[in-house]
Amino acid sequence: MKLWIVGARGSIATTLAAGVLAAQRGLAPLEALLTETEAFVGLGLAALPAIDIGGCDLAPGTLAQSAHAALAGVGTFPVAMIDALMPDLERIAITRGVLRGGGAAIDALAGDQRAATASGTAREVVDRLVTDIRAFAQDEPTVVVNLASTEPTPAAALADWDGAALRRAVDDDDPRIPSSCLYALAAIEAGCPHANFTPSAGASLPAIVELARAAGVPLAGRDGKTGETLLKTALAPMFPIRALTVEGWYGTNILGNTDGLVLADPDNKASKITSKKGVLEGILGYAPEGDVRIxxxxxxxxxxxxxxxxxxxxxxxxxxxxxxxWEGTDSVLAAPLVLDIARLALLAQRRGESGPIGALGLFFKTPEGSSEMNLYKQYDALLRWTSGRSAAG
Ligand SMILES: NC(=O)c1ccc[n+]([C@@H]2O[C@H](COP(=O)([O-])OP(=O)(O)OC[C@H]3O[C@@H](n4cnc5c(N)ncnc54)[C@H](O)[C@@H]3O)[C@@H](O)[C@H]2O)c1
Known part of the structure; x- marks a missing residue:
């Protein structure tokens, strides 16, 4: 299995790559993978740890150049182990990404790469991404995974476009199309399943769903469920089961990584808050008083x-x-989830499924293709789907 990661030099991507490489060298086990548990044996999922990682970021280069910076201060891996992995990290080439619709916070991240990543028309950019994805995939099973910074919510008008309108807008180089949408379009044109681990909405537009279905490409999204929301969707089902009424539920999160820095911008934060807020009403059937802060x-x-x-x-x-x-380490919780999602997205593709795969809702805060928010029901739906029974029934 190959993973072409958007945001390949970020914290989750680097943690994932270091963990996979360490497992390949026998330095650390691959742990915390749902798809390695009993229920998933026998599905013929992509082999572990034979995983190739590539992708793009705002600055091109190799993973070796950013590994220490991305993992600094976290202590997930010993420094000596990162040093031992340097020759392997050196071989992971990261191509240039696309900067569009990220707002001031992501523009600032791009720094001196800003002009280079913002260059080219939308059509040129998609063609370049398709070429990069195909060159990496070499016709082997490949999933495009978006692990880039969270974008602001795109213009409302984009939700009214069908597939043909999106294609016209790409040809007209409409500046309202965010990079998350162009990455998803490139994955579809390259014939690779697309997994959106971010809250960015560009891969969820009705036009993208239509084009993915037409091209037979599965979509998985959106916004990985790794921490506070995971716990909420496990705990909230208890209240209706005891007929207890939840009057209020207030949550506040603090985090210190680059994700947190980007989410400090109110425009980018709005996408994440919307995603986090939806879950309680979906489980309780009503929206308790309260707020979610980051x-x-x-x-x-x-x-x-x-x-x-x-x-x-x-x-x-x-x-x-x-x-x-809750005290969690975000990238440690996210990395195995990305592998689980990618393996199951490839299973969906092998089964001829396309568009949003609702059975993968377990992994996401805003599950696409399913309205189920209850963690246990999501797990049941996933097991029904993997065993070949419908996720709904
Ligand atoms: N860690 C978690 O538990 C978790 C859970 C759910 C969602 N997420 C989301 O996953 C994403 C990644 O998280 P992270 O902690 O790795 O963030 P990060 O900031 O460490 O990494 C993001 C990377 O994306 C790159 N990037 C930004 N815009 C890009 C673009 N247009 N094209 C290519 N690359 C781009 C950045 O340069 C950076 O290297 C974020 O959107 C975050 O909100 C994380």
């Missing part, structure tokens, strides 16, 4: 702390409260 707190680096406060009502209207604190 703040950048540099000292935490890639670690995240989320504190949630829940007020609920029971017998006689009596009010009770609970709180939890």
């Amino acid at each position: 703040d950048y707190f540099k000292p935490l680096a890639d670690h995240k702390v989320a504190w949630n406060f829940i007020q609920f009502r029971g017998w006689g209207g009596h009010r009770m409260r609970m709180q939890f604190t």
Whole structure:
């Protein structure tokens, strides 16, 4: 299996690459993979750890040039192990990505690469990406995974386009098309499944769904469910099962990685908050009072702390409260999920499925192709799908 990663020099991508390379050298086990558990044996999923990683980022280069910076201060891997992997990281060539519709925060990340990544018309950019993806894939099973920074919400008008209108807009070089949409279009044109681990909406536009279905390409998305939201979707189903009414649910997150820095921009943050907020109503059937906050707190680096406060009502209207604190390391939680999603997206392609694969909703905050938010029901739906029964029934 090959992964062509958008945002290949970022924290999740580098953590994923280092973990895969370490496993290939026998330095560390591949752990925390759902697709390695009993229920998934016998599905003929792509072999581990024989995984090739490539992709693009705002600055081209090799992963060796950014590995220390991306993993600095996190302590996921010992420095000696990263050093031992340097020759392998040196061989992972990252091509130039595309800068469009990322807002001021992503423009700032691009730094001196800004002009180079923003150059070319939309059609030229898609053609270049398709060439890069095909050159990497060499006709082997390949998934395009978006692990790039979160974009602001795209212009509402894009949601009204059908596939033909999107193609016209690409040919007309419409500046409203964000890079997340161009990456998804390139994956479709290259015939590769596309997984969107980010909250960016460009790969979820109805036009992209239509074109993916027409081309027989599976889509998986959106916004990986790794931390606070994972816990929420596990805990929230308890309240209706005891007929307890949730009056309020407030959550606040602090994180110190580059993702957190980009999310400090209100435009980029809005995409993430929308994605995080949808889950409770989907599980409880009503929206409790409350808010979800995200703040950048540099000292935490890639670690995240989320504190949630829940007020609920029971017998006689009596009010009770609970709180939890989640302390997770974002990229460590995300890396295995990316492999699980990619292996299952390739299974979907082998089975001839296309468009949003709802059975993969378990992995996402905003599951596409499914309205189910309850973690346990999502897991059941995935098991039904893998065993060849319909995800819905
Ligand atoms: N870590 C988690 O648990 C988690 C969970 C859900 C979603 N996500 C999302 O996954 C994404 C990646 O997270 P991360 O922590 O690795 O972020 P990161 O900031 O470390 O990495 C993002 C990378 O994308 C690159 N990039 C930005 N715009 C690009 C573009 N247009 N084209 C190509 N490359 C581009 C950046 O240069 C950077 O190297 C974010 O959108 C984040 O919100 C993360």
